[in-house]
Amino acid sequence: xxxxxxxxxxxxxxxxxxxxxxxxxxxxxxxxxxxxxxxxxxxxxxxxxxxxxxxxxxxxxxxxxxxxxxxxxxxxxxxxxxxxxxxxxxxxxxxxxxxxxxxxxxxxxxxxxxxxxxxxxxxxxxxxxxxxxxxxxxxxxxxxxxxxxxxxxxxxxxxxxxxxxxxxxxxxxxxxxxxxxxxxxxxxxxxxxxxxxxxxxxxxxxxxxxxxxxxxxxxxxxxxxxxxxxxxxxxxxxxxxxxxxxxxxxxxxxxxxxxxxxxxxxxxxxxxxxxxxxxxxxxxxxxxxxxxxxxxxxxxxxxxxxxxxxxxxxxxxxxxxxxxxxxxxxxxxxxxxxxxxxxxxxxxxxxxxxxxxxxxxxxxxxxxxxxxxxxxxxxxxxxxxxxxxxxxxxxxxxxxxxxx
Ligand code: ASP
Ligand code: MG
Numbered sequence: 001x002x003x004x005x006x007x008x009x010x011x012x013x014x015x016x017x018x019x020x021x022x023x024x025x026x027x028x029x030x031x032x033x034x035x036x037x038x039x040x041x042x043x044x045x046x047x048x049x050x051x052x053x054x055x056x057x058x059x060x061x062x063x064x065x066x067x068x069x070x071x072x073x074x075x076x077x078x079x080x081x082x083x084x085x086x087x088x089x090x091x092x093x094x095x096x097x098x099x100x101x102x103x104x105x106x107x108x109x110x111x112x113x114x115x116x117x118x119x120x121x122x123x124x125x126x127x128x129x130x131x132x133x134x135x136x137x138x139x140x141x142x143x144x145x146x147x148x149x150x151x152x153x154x155x156x157x158x159x160x161x162x163x164x165x166x167x168x169x170x171x172x173x174x175x176x177x178x179x180x181x182x183x184x185x186x187x188x189x190x191x192x193x194x195x196x197x198x199x200x201x202x203x204x205x206x207x208x209x210x211x212x213x214x215x216x217x218x219x220x221x222x223x224x225x226x227x228x229x230x231x232x233x234x235x236x237x238x239x240x241x242x243x244x245x246x247x248x249x250x251x252x253x254x255x256x257x258x259x260x261x262x263x264x265x266x267x268x269x270x271x272x273x274x275x276x277x278x279x280x281x282x283x284x285x286x287x288x289x290x291x292x293x294x295x296x297x298x299x300x301x302x303x304x305x306x307x308x309x310x311x312x313x314x315x316x317x318x319x320x321x322x323x324x325x326x327x328x329x330x331x332x333x334x335x336x337x338x339x340x341x342x343x344x345x346x347x348x349x350x351x352x353x354x355x356x357x358x359x360x361x362x363x364x365x366x367x368x369x370x371x372x373x374x375x376x377x378x379x380x381x382x383x384x385x386x387x388x389x390x391x392x393x394x395x396x397x398x399x400x401x402x403x404x
Contacts, residue, residue: 002167003035003125007135007157010044011174012231013077016084022231023084025172026130030090035125037164039135039157040081042073047136047150060315063108067137067147071097074134074153082132092130095120097137097145102156104138104146107287109312111138111146112214113155116163133160154215162222169219169226170237171211176230177238178203178210181255185390186397192253193236196243199253199345202379205291206343207258216240243347251355252346252400257389259340261291261308263372264317266324268331269305271298275328276305282320288313292341292374292381302331306372308383311337339371340389343381344396356380362399368392 006029008022022040029036042050050070054061078094085092101117124131135153138146148155154171161169175183177191178200195203197220204213210228219226219240229237247253269275276295283290293307309317314335321333349355359380363370368391372383384392 005037005161005166005169007039007171009173010041014044037131040077041153046073067108071137078132094132098139102138106140110149113159151212154212158215158218161224172231176235181397194239202345203256207256251348257342260311263336265306267304271303340386342392345379
């Protein structure tokens with residue numbers, strides 16, 4: 001008997017009719033002779049609505065209470081799905097994150113899963129039940145409810161699959177797989193049959209919304225066979241797998257864009273050892289994740305550093321930067337939210353040269369100014385004006401996928 005973890009996103013559970021459709025998909029797996037654990041998101045739009053309610057109470061709502069609030073969205077869907085399954089004659093039971101021991105760090109709104117106590121899930125599976133688990137939420141060491149960051153239900157699913165050593169984790173969503181670019185931006189984007197963990201991780205961290213980035217980290221670390229499939233039709237989807245050498249034959253796997261980062265620039269700081277360390281230590285202590293970092297070459301004893309943070313961390317980051325400006329005697333700190341980051345990702349870059357040159361050439365031809373550049377072994381990212389982001393993705397997609 002195989003153990004399958006299925007995850008259904010917000011659109012897939014968007015209304016009672018759709019939840020009934022999910023119940024039928026779950027039953028199919030069960031009738032095929034499998035044990036099934038289902039992880040669900042809140043109904044689409046629900047999390048935004050709950051956040052909106054909190055913001056009506058305060059401009060700066062308590063993070064603990066925000067997590068208390070937004071975690072309720074998933075509680076609604078687990079109950080509805082369990083009710084639907086039972087109604088169709090299949091025994092099922094729903095659990096909140098804390099009821100099945102999903103222990104996390106205490107970073108509200110972006111907690112990380114530490115471990116999962118699978119005892120209760122196993123017991124219910126052994127009783128022949130379908131187990132329905134709330135995505136996106138957990139509990140910290142003090143018993144507070146935490147959430148994993150937007151889109152975090154994917155991570156719950158993969159972490160549950162890893163903890164249970166499941167045979168497969170299927171992520172059901174409103175698209176039928178991972179595409180070479182967001183099909184809403186690039187209509188002729190193509191579905192990928194498979195993609196490596198590393199590429200998927202880069203794409204997910206750089207703005208592709210198909211999978212939550214931490215879910216890919218779990219899949220990679222614990223070797224969970226992961227598949228992205230559509231809730232609405234029966235296509236093969238995309239497999240996320242270990243890298244193999246034939247993958248390097250494909251130069252580029254995908255292009256992603258990220259619109260929710262803000263650039264922070266601190267100028268006129270002393271050009272001496274320890275300055276970068278003091279800046280990024282303070283940001284890390286405040287649990288602020290930094291994405292791109294660029295330091296310019298020092299000149300006359302001064303230097304400047306630019307980096308990007310996610311916009312939901314901006315208020316927090318501003319507080320840290322104020323203290324730092326005073327401490328370092330920095331001349332100026334500025335913020336720019338009008339940027340996007342566009343990234344080109346592919347393991348083929350490890351063996352083929354000239355990808356960076358082609359990216360820059362294409363942007364030059366389109367008169368798109370590059371404001372920051374960063375690279376990894378399998379990725380090239382550029383910061384550009386936000387209003388040029390779609391055009392940039394379209395141009396690069398054409399360059400790498402259509403003229404190839
Ligand atoms: N409901 C949460 C969100 O909207 C988590 C998820 O959908 O994965 O971000
Ligand atoms: Mg999602």
